[in-house]
Amino acid sequence: MKPSTKAIFKRHGLRLDRALHNWVYFVFYTPYVKAAYKAINLVERHFTGLPFVGAFAGAVFERYHSKVLSFEDAKKILFLNKDLVLGHDSAKRIIPYKYANKLVIKNPSLIAVMDCPCKKASKAPCEPVGSCIAVGENFAPLWLEHCAHNNVRQITSDEALAIIKAMRASGHIQQAFLKVGTGGVTGVICNCCPKCCASLAATRVAKKIDPALSMNAHSGYSIKAAPDLCQQCGNCQEACPFDAMRITKDGRFYNKEQCMGCGLCVDACTQKALSLYADPTKLMPLDIDMAKTALGKN
Ligand code: SF4
Ligand code: SF4
Structure with a gap:
């Protein structure tokens, strides 16, 4: 067993189901997202009128969601010079979801980039597809050890910033993702294009059921x-x-x-x-400095 696989099982403890989910999710990133896309399309075509679908989507979004980042907030994450270990956003000021809302990035200088599964799942993917960034040891080692098929490579903070700048220039937004199945913490920053991104598609469909539903938290x-x-x-x-x-x-x-x-x-x-x-009428931004004050180690 590779060291990063062992680390995942250690992190999830007795929740072997989550450890397995975590491993499968990243190692089979593209088929996983392809399946999610199929489910989103199926719901859009046949099930938006059913009463339980909104509740189901809401329950999924509590467990897997994103926070939109400004350029400066993304930059601060890329250039963290020490571990970030903040508690749950129990007041939901930054991340308004029930689960998966810890800001924990250990060993932040370990950064990897690999192909975006949303783009690879798309019939006409936006180029370049190498746009998903993992920051820190929760995710980057697993990608580096297991995801050669997704063209993974280790990069520096400066290289990651250059990718983000280029992506913004071609219409991509940045989102930090948090998922119960991967430990409930952030550390994956995706460059999401509105055409390919599965999370933005999920929100678009969910809003047809209930306009209050969103998988993507406002940047603030x-x-x-x-x-x-x-x-x-x-x-x-x-x-x-x-x-x-x-x-x-x-x-x-x-x-x-x-x-x-x-x-x-x-x-x-x-x-x-x-x-x-x-904007005080919106969520708090995921600005690391603001988050330290707001969350601390609660
Ligand atoms: S219309 Fe042009 S000048 Fe005016 S705010 Fe938009 S981008 Fe700026
Ligand atoms: S959502 Fe549109 S209006 Fe709002 S910050 Fe982004 S580009 Fe500007």
């Missing part, structure tokens, strides 16, 4: 605009994956309720008319 940021700088160029509308920016004959319109706080519009605005602010 909203957009502040400086109207006098805006040239009505439309770059922000084009960049927004959530249709939250619109240029109309009456000017630029921002739909705060649609906005997930990813910041792609800010990147796209050459006039510097847009900026992110931590």
